[in-house]
Amino acid sequence: MYCDCHMHMVLDGQYWKSAIERHADGVNRDWIAGILEVYREKGFTYLRDGGDRWGAGAKARELAPEYGITYRTPLAPLCKAGHYGTFIGEKYENFKEYLYDLYASFPEGVTETYLHPSLETDDLKGTTGAWERRVWEYKIMSDPQTKQHIEAHGIKLINYRDLAEMRK
Numbered sequence: 001m002y003c004d005c006h007m008h009m010v011l012d013g014q015y016w017k018s019a020i021e022r023h024a025d026g027v028n029r030d031w032i033a034g035i036l037e038v039y040r041e042k043g044f045t046y047l048r049d050g051g052d053r054w055g056a057g058a059k060a061r062e063l064a065p066e067y068g069i070t071y072r073t074p075l076a077p078l079c080k081a082g083h084y085g086t087f088i089g090e091k092y093e094n095f096k097e098y099l100y101d102l103y104a105s106f107p108e109g110v111t112e113t114y115l116h117p118s119l120e121t122d123d124l125k126g127t128t129g130a131w132e133r134r135v136w137e138y139k140i141m142s143d144p145q146t147k148q149h150i151e152a153h154g155i156k157l158i159n160y161r162d163l164a165e166m167r168k
Contacts, residue, residue: 003046009060010052040067049073
């Protein structure tokens with residue numbers, strides 16, 4: 001069993017602009033299916049996609065079970081304007097709107113997402129290059145408007161231990 005813990009289905013490891021262009025008129029299902037088949041042939045059973053804003057990762061997540069692959073993706077990566085990742089992700093400034101749209105799209109049942117909300121500290125800054133995102137996650141999840149949005153959609157927040165208990 002193998003896993004790839006950081007890939008982007010939308011990219012091909014050659015030239016990002018032509019890889020993205022492949023999906024310009026909509027997600028290229030056949031191409032994605034071909035990539036999933038290669039992963040299956042090589043013995044991969046778990047893929048963690050960093051996401052994209054064109055929907056390639058979302059389509060791969062939909063198709064992956066047909067190939068015996070567990071597929072996780074945040075759908076669209078978030079990035080700060082002017083920093084690395086802006087070519088593939090959603091602007092960091094839209095993070096709150098992104099989360100609200102994501103939560104509103106959850107199907108009935110259990111949906112697993114992950115956040116690492118944190119207060120801004122020197123220790124946090126020294127621990128991760130993603131410290132700004134974690135601070136934004138804290139601010140958004142502490143916002144009373146976020147609580148209202150979550151409750152309005154009938155979402156119950158649980159932690160990882162709760163999820164593990166549910167899976168027993």
